[in-house]
Amino acid sequence: MRMKKFWKDPAFQMIASLAFFLLTWYVASITGLFGRYPPRLMGLLLPTPLEVARTVWEMAVTGNLTRHLGISLYRVMTGFALAVCMGVPLGIAMGRYRMVNGLVEPLVRVFQPIPGVAWVPLAIVWFGLGNKAAIFIITISSLFPVLLNTTQGMRDVDITLISAALTMGANPRQITTKVLLPSLVPYLITGFRIGMGFAWRVVIAAEMVGVPSGLGYMLSLGRGIGRTDITIVTMVTLGAVMLLIEHSVFVPMERKTLNWKKAWGR
Amino acid sequence: MGIRISNLSKTFLINNGEKRIDALLNIHLEVEDQEFICLVGPSGCGKSTLLKILAGLEAADEGLATLDEEIISKPDPDRGMIFQEYALFPWRTVRKNVEFGLEIKGYRPEQRLRISQKYLALVGLLGFADAYPHQLSGGMKQRVAIARSLSLDPKILLMDEPFGALDAFSRLRMQEEITRIWNEEHRTVVFVTHDIDEAIFLGDRVVVMTPQPGRIKSIIPIGLGRPRNRNSHDFLRIRDRVYAEFALYNTDAGESTDDETGWGEHLPAAGVAGAVTTVADLNSYWPE
Numbered sequence: 144m145r146m147k148k149f150w151k152d153p154a155f156q157m158i159a160s161l162a163f164f165l166l167t168w169y170v171a172s173i174t175g176l177f178g179r180y181p182p183r184l185m186g187l188l189l190p191t192p193l194e195v196a197r198t199v200w201e202m203a204v205t206g207n208l209t210r211h212l213g214i215s216l217y218r219v220m221t222g223f224a225l226a227v228c229m230g231v232p233l234g235i236a237m238g239r240y241r242m243v244n245g246l247v248e249p250l251v252r253v254f255q256p257i258p259g260v261a262w263v264p265l266a267i268v269w270f271g272l273g274n275k276a277a278i279f280i281i282t283i284s285s286l287f288p289v290l291l292n293t294t295q296g297m298r299d300v301d302i303t304l305i306s307a308a309l310t311m312g313a314n315p316r317q318i319t320t321k322v323l324l325p326s327l328v329p330y331l332i333t334g335f336r337i338g339m340g341f342a343w344r345v346v347i348a349a350e351m352v353g354v355p356s357g358l359g360y361m362l363s364l365g366r367g368i369g370r371t372d373i374t375i376v377t378m379v380t381l382g383a384v385m386l387l388i389e390h391s392v393f394v395p396m397e398r399k400t401l402n403w404k405k406a407w408g409r
Numbered sequence: 410m411g412i413r414i415s416n417l418s419k420t421f422l423i424n425n426g427e428k429r430i431d432a433l434l435n436i437h438l439e440v441e442d443q444e445f446i447c448l449v450g451p452s453g454c455g456k457s458t459l460l461k462i463l464a465g466l467e468a469a470d471e472g473l474a475t476l477d478e479e480i481i482s483k484p485d486p487d488r489g490m491i492f493q494e495y496a497l498f499p500w501r502t503v504r505k506n507v508e509f510g511l512e513i514k515g516y517r518p519e520q521r522l523r524i525s526q527k528y529l530a531l532v533g534l535l536g537f538a539d540a541y542p543h544q545l546s547g548g549m550k551q552r553v554a555i556a557r558s559l560s561l562d563p564k565i566l567l568m569d570e571p572f573g574a575l576d577a578f579s580r581l582r583m584q585e586e587i588t589r590i591w592n593e594e595h596r597t598v599v600f601v602t603h604d605i606d607e608a609i610f611l612g613d614r615v616v617v618m619t620p621q622p623g624r625i626k627s628i629i630p631i632g633l634g635r636p637r638n639r640n641s642h643d644f645l646r647i648r649d650r651v652y653a654e655f656a657l658y659n660t661d662a663g664e665s666t667d668d669e670t671g672w673g674e675h676l677p678a679a680g681v682a683g684a685v686t687t688v689a690d691l692n693s694y695w696p697e
Binding site for chain 1: 489
């Protein structure tokens with residue numbers, strides 16, 4: 144059997160691409176691509192990968208990184224959970240009852256286009272510089288993707304499936320639990336995924352401009368005290384956390400629905 | 410006993426009530442226990458509406474339908490329905506689809522397993538019990554739907570163009586398959602189709618329906634043994650007769666200009682070419 148050419152191996156490609164990136168980073172950092180300063184200040188603009196790795200260690204030891212990560216994570220999860228608890232039932236009610244839809248839809252149209260970050264000033268005025276303000280903004284911004292995907296899912300429910308369940312003697316409660324909710328699952332996953340992305344974006348923004356804790360605070364703190372390495376470590380952490388959530392929650396969920404998702408395409 | 414439909418009418422209002430469509434007008438029909446009856450006619454003749462009323466999914470405006478002297482007003486597991494679109498739950502495996510109605514009825518898991526096993530075997534899909542619907546062909550999907558309906562032990566089976574979405578070969582196979590299943594599990598079947606050959610191949614009687622308004626034009630007893638030979642002299646003779654029913658319908662409506670069925674325009678008007686009755690003539694005018 145002939146050996147596969149090593150440069151066609153995806154693992155090799157991944158390592159090569161990361162290595163190229165790190166090398167470029169290192170060269171940019173020592174040559175002063177982003178501006179020239181006296182050598183002892185060079186690290187201020189773009190610290191080398193090695194310096195950043197050292198900072199990761201330092202921050203892990205002091206516990207600062209995990210503490211602020213925990214704070215942001217708590218805000219995102221609470222705000223997102225609130226958005227789900229409100230958005231899913233409301234979306235189902237809007238799909239089911241014309242009246243609820245008529246009452247809620249105008250408000251959705253008014254508030255949905257406002258970017259979540261635009262709520263930051265009001266939230267700080269109302270709730271002060273703490274968790275409450277951050278959670279409020281997160282809830283507002285992740286509510287709409289969850290809500291809109293739920294109503295879309297309700298609109299797309301296959302009427303024939305409901306008829307079939309009715310002819311088999313299903314009552315309204317069984318129609319809801321055995322037909323409506325399973326039909327909604329792919330739409331809910333999409334809504335949750337987008338809502339979670341929105342939640343992270345606004346929590347960072349809120350922490351950068353006001354709320355003095357969490358990963359967003361660390362990002363702007365690093366800049367403020369001349370420790371660009373802290374900012375970069377925080378960015379990397381943020382990327383890693385989002386990647387982890389994507390792969391440990393959403394990808395497995397999607398894989399589960401893959402078995403039957405194809406049937407929706409009709 | 411059996412199904413009794415008397416003086417049934419159903420009207421749909423479209424364009425905000427500007428236009429009335431008489432989907433069904435004064436329908437009378439009696440279906441005996443364990444009879445296989447086929448409703449045949451062009452689209453718009455109300456055959457599917459009639460089936461939905463029998464299922465309890467739609468209400469009639471006038472008249473009523475009864476099953477064993479009980480008025481039909483809402484869906485009931487006694488009246489199983491098979492849909493052209495299969496209506497399988499895509500998130501359930503084949504077995505779980507068959508067990509759906511049993512779950513609704515509150516059967517215990519071991520009872521469900523026993524019953525689903527029996528009907529999956531009947532339709533020949535035991536080997537696919539753990540597959541998902543999207544992995545099956547159209548004919549297999551419809552067999553799952555049939556097993557699902559039979560698992561509830563219904564008195565009647567309502568089939569709404571069940572093979573309409575299948576290719577010609579699967580269609581013939583499924584016609585033979587449903588004959589075999591019906592021989593093993595005798596039920597009253599009301600089978601809606603627009604395929605005249607299919608109706609004659611399957612039915613004890615064929616009910617010929619015409620549109621605008623939806624009415625029963627005639628009821629033709631088939632009187633052939635099963636399994637039937639599609640090319641036997643008797644089969645072709647009955648086929649001729651059913652075709653003639655539609656040709657006559659067309660000469661009746663000769664003056665009508667708003668024929669939405671698309672059948673009329675392919676046929677010569679009565680006064681010009683006379684009544685068209687032979688199969689050969691009709692075939693040359695047939696759309697598709």
